[in-house]
Amino acid sequence: MKPRLLLFCTASLTVAASLALAGGAGPRLPAPPARTAPPVAPASPATVTRTFTNPVIPDDFPDPFILRVGKTYYAYGTNTGGVDLPVRKSNDLVNWQLVGEGFGRLGNWATGGFTWAPEVMAVKNGYTLYYTARHTDSGRQCIGVATSKSPEGPFRDESSKPLVCQLDQGGSIDASPLVDSDGKRYLYWKNDGNCCSLLTAIYVQQLSDDGLKLLGQPKDLIYNGALWEGNLIEAPNVYKRGSTYYLFYSAADYNSDTYSVGYATATSPTGPFRKQSRDLPWLFTKGALSGPGGQGVITDGAGQTWMYYHGWTTGQIGYEAGGVRSMRLDKLTFDASGKPVLNPTTTRTVAPAPLR
Numbered sequence: 001m002k003p004r005l006l007l008f009c010t011a012s013l014t015v016a017a018s019l020a021l022a023g024g025a026g027p028r029l030p031a032p033p034a035r036t037a038p039p040v041a042p043a044s045p046a047t048v049t050r051t052f053t054n055p056v057i058p059d060d061f062p063d064p065f066i067l068r069v070g071k072t073y074y075a076y077g078t079n080t081g082g083v084d085l086p087v088r089k090s091n092d093l094v095n096w097q098l099v100g101e102g103f104g105r106l107g108n109w110a111t112g113g114f115t116w117a118p119e120v121m122a123v124k125n126g127y128t129l130y131y132t133a134r135h136t137d138s139g140r141q142c143i144g145v146a147t148s149k150s151p152e153g154p155f156r157d158e159s160s161k162p163l164v165c166q167l168d169q170g171g172s173i174d175a176s177p178l179v180d181s182d183g184k185r186y187l188y189w190k191n192d193g194n195c196c197s198l199l200t201a202i203y204v205q206q207l208s209d210d211g212l213k214l215l216g217q218p219k220d221l222i223y224n225g226a227l228w229e230g231n232l233i234e235a236p237n238v239y240k241r242g243s244t245y246y247l248f249y250s251a252a253d254y255n256s257d258t259y260s261v262g263y264a265t266a267t268s269p270t271g272p273f274r275k276q277s278r279d280l281p282w283l284f285t286k287g288a289l290s291g292p293g294g295q296g297v298i299t300d301g302a303g304q305t306w307m308y309y310h311g312w313t314t315g316q317i318g319y320e321a322g323g324v325r326s327m328r329l330d331k332l333t334f335d336a337s338g339k340p341v342l343n344p345t346t347t348r349t350v351a352p353a354p355l356r
Contacts, residue, residue: 050353052094054289054345055311055326061086062254062310062325063117063174063235063294066093067127067151071301071356074151075308075327076102076118076129078294084115085131087152093300093308093329093354102129104154107144109161111136117235117294120151121177121185121211128211129155130175130187135162140171141192145212163214164205170195176296177207178238178269185211186238186269188221188247194232200224202236202249204270221273222264224251228281230258238269239297244338247273248307250293251281254325255318259291260284261309263340276339283309288346289328290314297332300354307332307342329354 057064063078075088075096085102106112110133118131126149135142142165146157164172169191176188185207193200201223206215224233229251239246245266252258261284262277276282283292295309308329316323331351333341345351 050092050094051350052329052353053347053350054328054330055313055347056094056308056329057088057096057327058324059326060324061088061327064308064310064327065117065119065176065296066298066308067120067122068298069122069151073298074099074120076120077327078117079113079115084112085118085129085153085155089152092356093298093306099152102148102153102155103146104148105146105156105158106133107146107157107159107162109135109137109142109159110144110157114141116141117174119176119296121179122151123209123211125149127151127155128177129153130163130177131157132173132175133162135165135167135171138165138167138171140165140167140195141173142167143172143175143189147212163212164189164218166191169193170198170200172203174235176235176237177211178240180269181240184269185209187214188236188238190232190234190236190249200232200234202233202247202273219270221247221271222249222275226251226262226275226278228252228258228260228277228279228284229262233262235294237296240269241334241338243267245269245273246297246340248282248295248297250295254291254293257285257290257312257314257317259293261293261295265338282340283342283344285314286344288314288348289344290317291325292328292344294325300356302355304355305332306330306354313347 060080061077087099087102088096114134116132129146142162146155148155171192178186201220203218205218233251235250247264260281264273264275266273290312292311310325
């Protein structure tokens with residue numbers, strides 16, 4: 001429909017022309033009143049769709065872990081750039097601010113520069129950090145625990161020995177805590193058998209309420225054995241949905257495009273777990289994404305589920321090629337049968353962002 005202003009003006013011109021043909025200019029018609037468009041109300045923040053592209057941390061940030069504290073998210077990564085515990089924070093999971101070094105003190109048993117795959121758990125009066133570091137006496141990698149009053153650190157490990165150190169199995173790495181719905185706490189990790197031609201397994205053991213001690217005996221859950229897994233499985237992270245526990249894990253060579261993610265399921269945090277990725281990995285190299293792994297699961301402010309992980313950019317795979325393991329984020333959903341579904345996005349893909 002045309003604007004009413006144009007109709008008004010057209011009618012005025014017609015009258016004036018008729019009077020002129022009759023022999024006179026006729027009376028001057030008053031100018032039409034000025035018309036303005038009605039004000040447009042600003043869009044409500046709830047109706048604005050925010051978008052993002054991967055990677056959300058384009059720098060080297062391997063083996064990421066994200067902890068949510070209120071409305072703030074904290075990300076921790078494997079040592080890089082001379083920093084043993086790089087820490088970042090965000091209020092939207094997309095834009096990350098560098099906090100800096102999160103360590104105040106490594107354990108007396110550890111040598112710096114080899115700190116891997118940190119994960120943090122909230123406990124009474126503070127936070128516990130589980131980290132992998134070089135066991136000075138043996139030269140193997142082992143797991144320690146440090147504490148802090150703040151999620152930003154500084155975290156301090158006052159222990160004279162590691163929390164987990166399976167020297168007869170090559171050492172222990174990649175610790176990941178879980179707080180179950182009944183309040184019990186568990187620690188998952190991997191023996192580092194691939195360092196010395198041994199099988200690798202994911203283990204679990206119950207934690208004390210303060211997160212500083214292991215209770216009972218460790219239990220092995222799954223081993224490497226599938227062709228795509230190569231000589232190792234690692235980076236366990238357990239997510240509970242309903243009555244099902246999803247054990248996501250990484251496998252193969254982290255410094256190549258073979259690195260991938262699989263998963264196993266159980267109805268108990270201590271298993272038995274059954275692999276659902278026997279013949280093929282669940283998340284693998286595709287398009288501009290290569291060698292995804294080091295994964296974890298987080299929920300946003302609206303309760304939506306997201307998976308974060310590191311990956312190489314295709315064409316820059318491996319540190320020798322000048323690549324970095326940047327942090328990615330993708331929405332994680334589940335189909336009717338309970339199977340997890342992830343559609344990785346890249347720098348060429350624009351996706352709806354997490355909700356605050």
